[in-house]
Amino acid sequence: MINNLVEKKQFHLNMFKMNCSSGFTKMNSLNIFNKFIVKRASSSNKPNVSVYNWKTKTKVFLKNSRMLTWYICGPTVYDSMHIGHACCYVKFDIVRRILENYFQRTVVQVMNITDIDDKIITKAKRLNKDPFQVAREYEMEFVQDMHLLNIKQPDILARVTEFIPEIKHFIQNLIEKDLAYSSVDGSIYFDTTKYNKYGKFVKVPDIVSNSIKKSSLDFALWKAAKPGEPFWDSCWGPGRPGWHIECSAIASYYFGSNVDLHSGGIDLLFPHHENEEAQCCAYHDVDNWVENWIYTGHLHLGDNVKMSKSLKNTVSVKEVLKTYTANEFRVLCLLSNYKNDVEFNEQSMEMARKTLNKFESFLFNCSSHLKNKQNVQAPKTSLLHTLTETESEVLNNLADNFDTSKALQSLICLMNAYNKYFTKDQRFDCSSLEVMLASNIVSKTLDNLGVDLVKTNVLDNSCNIGLVIDLIVDFRTNLRQLALNSGSSLNKQDVLKLCDLLRNDMSSVNIKIQDSNKYSVWTYSEAIPKELQELTES
Template sequence: MVLRNVILNNVRRKHTWIKPEGYDTGISVYNCIVKEKVPLIVKNKEFTSWYTCGPTVYDSAHIGHASCYVKLDIIQRILRNHFKINLITVMNITDVDDKIIKKSLQSEKTPTEIVQHYEKEFWDDMECLNVVKPNLILRVTENMHIIKDFIKRLVHSKHAYKDEGGSVVFNVKTVNDYGKLQNIVQRDSSNLEENLQTPNTDFAVWKAVKENEPYWDAVFGAGRPGWHTECSALASAVYGDNIDIHAGGIDLRFPHHENEEAQCCAYFSKSQWVNYWLHTGHLMQNSIKMSKSLNNTLTIQNMLKICDAETFRMMCLMSHYRHNMEFSEEYVKTAQTLLKSYKNFVVDCKAFISGKLHSAINREILNSNLTENINKLHMALNNDFDTAACIKIINSVVASTNKMLHTPVESANNNLTDVASVISILNFVVNTFQLFGMDLNKTVAVNQIESSDLTELLEILNKFRQNVRILGLANKDKSLLQLCDGVRDDLKKCGIIIKDHGKLSSWSK
């Protein structure tokens, strides 16, 4: 036991990250290998390579997927539109997999029918969430020749071997620094107690053919690719021996991303394939991770019945992309309230600008706040895309400006210099959310208003009309009564019937 402990203490290796050479973007990002923030340096100033692990299309996407892809979409928008980086994005579609085959057998549909249905549904969901499509989408079954060539080279270089069942397996002991993304303890195979009962981490790069399963012929035997190898082969086919950014959910860091890195380092005989790994946090419910295995997921379409896409994006903005995000009724309401306050702010600014609202504006304070908070926002985005900090900055700007807008003054006209200052604040707020993929100028159509909200709105309108009518009757003011009749007639055109019962009024649809 003493010998074993000595060996264990002496064989730990410090995982290394190689700082790339190239264009320093000025951004710092969290690095899971060194466990700290590092400068984001891309190979070429002209373009930056980005690869995202796509879905396995065997079932409906759930809100855990939504949070991952929305958060990554926000980061991509920031890189493209704030930092003016020419981002080239690639995503794979896993359309052959154990889960797809199992679903096919259960549903008595062909694998092709399964993947076509769920891939279309996935892209429809992404469109609903306002997630920008990747520049290049690569389906596994359409690029099998690339994957087979990739595996052939791994076998030839002795990094992969054929097991007893006929599958081709990657030997992780043939690469240095395996486990660096997850910071797994490595053990030197030259030690006396080789492996010391370390679990076998070798993984299949090509699964041998089985009865009633789709397969492809290859020089190393008929079968189909392993999941990890699909991404490795397709991403490297586009970007070669080095990628700037590789992204996905935190649950993919090990073993999926670890195995991708290991294969490509072996394939290209390099120590580092991906320079920066970006991982989004889990989506939680009652502090429990949402996953299909736990049967606690909610499909994206069902989620959109609870909160709209803009509210969900606001929830993602309020939480740092690396942190877990709790999906709860309270958090949804908080995001809805915040979004509503921003849209009300836009309405108030426009009312002041158009002269409908007369307010006590201190343009010196507004201009000073603008300069200060533009810098703060830039620093927050530089700091590992900290959108949560950005929301706090916007809240501060809105609160200070609202205080002025809601301080009335008796004036026939607003000072044009004050108007210009309010316009500059409005542009800052609206443009920031446009950067994040949201339009604060967009108004909600009546048919999109929740039924409960519409009922409450009509109750308020009816009560107001009723009080005006009572006042008109009491004062025998025909002009007020005519206004009430006009409201009644206009609502009738919209399908809302107002009936007067003495001094009381009611409405119906």
């Protein structure tokens, strides 16, 4: 019996010494491993995280604080979420995971749900439904789509209609400061001519004459009620919130006069975020309301054509997931920096699929190597050096404006270095320690970035399913070996045929068995088998 921690450590140390190959002395093997541990520990200091701030047009360092407040502009729930929206939310989910998993920041994220809007009212009239019913239905669908894409839900989902008192208070404050006025139609507008800091994000367009507003740049804070539309009473008359005021009121309610991160698609930069910044700085009497404005690029369908509901070229999340997996779509987003545009077409998705397959194959080969017994080798200095360099590169790339593209490339270089040692017997010609460390770096990085490994190489073992499959595959392996070693060719072929039938049957439920001369290994894929896909579509 091993009674205490010291004895356990000494036991494992002795076992490691015994298992070192004859090509290295025991002491030299331990020295190599110790150097790796020391170097790994010395590189544990986290670099500062830089982010591209669109207001300053420069990279800036995030504040050195354990907690970050983040407001993210949510959907107007009048239709299904398309993959242009999905790309934006997946990218911000990746950024959030990087901050939480690599830099130990506690991110408090709030997202609004615009559940009252002209588009919702128009859709409700067309469907002959109540606008609030339409909004709730699409809100539920939005949350479901976020789950399907493995996007972490914000800490708070805030419906606009639940913040009417806060919005009215916000507007009243601006009126009292003489920064808002009532128009002839009873609506309330923000007066950009009296706010001399308007235009922080872009050079504002020229002012043109307007019959209702003082300036064409002025924007609605409160829209006067129209016949047959939802409204709330106020001291200025019945109406409903304008678009920009909702985000300002909700974010201010939770975060006050300063927000660390505020994000959205690049098309929200002007006028939406310009207007938010103006009215919030005026409300809070500050020069800057948000520390860092971050944006994702557009999703294009090829030929630089933006996906947009107004262009009627949208593809819904559920439509895409009929052809591609959520992991493949996420890898597409990972292959470029979050602020860059993304091309969505067969070629780009095939590249994402191949990249994901490359990771899956490597993890599969690592798993096969570690499952099968073999002679233990001493660690190779060159591979251990590659491991430490890869860890450092991944961390530094993610700290540099969340550059996931370069981080993935570092992992691919690591896998290429290991694949040089991969043999036809599905093993690596190196130590199990090195294989285990490489597998850990790759799998942990993918998991930290939101790639759902449960749907790639690992099954849910809550019911010991993995153990059952192991037993089946082991039985099949023994049966194959018996047949291969049999002197009767007839018996051999019959048994091998049965093994092939079992392999094919397992494939129909996404369990792939791969044979070598002596071993068989298995993996699980989330891809829908062709036979089942044809049945579901028929």
